[in-house]
Amino acid sequence: MSAYVNPALKAFADSIGEERDFVETRIRRLDGGRFELRHAAEAALPANSLEPVDLPGLRRVARITASGAFRPNKAAPGLRGGWMHTVRTLPELGLAIDALYPGAVPDWFAGQLPTPPITHFKDFTARQTGLYRITQILPTPLAARTVQACCGEQFCLRRRLWTTEGLAPDDATAKSALPCLEPCALLLDLARRAMKLEQEEKHALAVSHGDLPVLVAALERALEDPSPAVREGNTMDPANPRRIQLMLEVLRPLLPKPDASGPTSPE
Ligand code: SF4
Structure with a gap:
């Protein structure tokens, strides 16, 4: 046999x-x-x-x-x-x-399979209870930013097949042949953290156009060389790479657009 x-x-x-x-x-x-x-x-x-x-x-x-x-x-x-x-x-x-x-x-x-068994972000958060129930109220743009911050190929080589509003699945040739069929515990935790941060009192921080790229460059530098002491799964830590990436997702769209007319003369 x-x-x-x-x-x-x-x-x-x-x-x-x-x-x-x-x-x-x-x-x-x-x-x-x-x-x-x-x-x-x-x-x-x-x-x-x-x-x-x-x-x-x-x-x-x-x-x-x-x-x-x-x-x-x-x-x-x-x-x-x-x-x-x-x-x-x-x-x-x-x-x-x-x-x-x-x-x-x-x-x-x-x-x-022709129709893979996927659980999309909204359906996944809808079934959360207890500590993670808060992820159900993540505003749509924040949900998309959180997924981008968590699932980029610098953090994960699973190809995301599920979606959240405003964010397409990963390209068919992206990352690897290993699919991601539903959000994982790391994403769920980052989503919870993002919502908690969203609910906190905000500082009105005036940053000039010229200083914004400094902030972005500093965060990008921190991502290139993360401290080995920072645990990947600890989103409480402000130095957590996914927390830094989440902040970058907020700041990068605010960067001044490059001048299409080419380099300007020094001031
Ligand atoms: S949800 Fe988790 S496993 Fe899936 S792509 Fe994102 S980080 Fe990777």
Whole structure:
């Protein structure tokens, strides 16, 4: 009697061909039904320069960045390299992919369906209770800004299929083949934080046209070099990269438009 093979896993394995990249991982078909996984950026390295890891080792690779920070979102860019994992069977391949990207194979399979099972932002927040019920009243423009701040490819390599008003899904070629079928816990938390901030008393801050680009440049610089001490999932922290990105979503549209007539002479 042949062993049952999950149809999603079978379709995923068929999609590999000789090799394919999936999110940040290169998957290579070997002889005898085996597969090798390694970081896609290390595809050309000789195998003996990489450390063979077992399944628990692969989970550790996915859990911690090279600088030792916890990765709450396993689809975030920044998977560390230096490792190699070999599997002998399709079920082992499924376990390996799940170690790197939890839930990825069923999500990938669902994303291939003519009508993927998507939960849009409004439907997702409508079912929230308790602490997160507040996300139901997020004004439409703030919801769109929050999604842009949370789901950009500098933070997440899942391709967003769901939408919120005023924001289209990610382009079919964007990010990776791993779809996002519904908002995740990180987004929900940022949405809650954004609504709390929206409800706070506001400062009337007069910023000149000339100073606005300074603020934007400083925030962009902070995003390029985030402190390793800042936890990705802690949106209470004002230095959280998604909080900074949320602020940028507010400030960038206010920047003076570049002068179409070309550079002007110095004042
Ligand atoms: S909601 Fe956004 S951040 Fe969360 S998994 Fe989906 S695309 Fe990524």
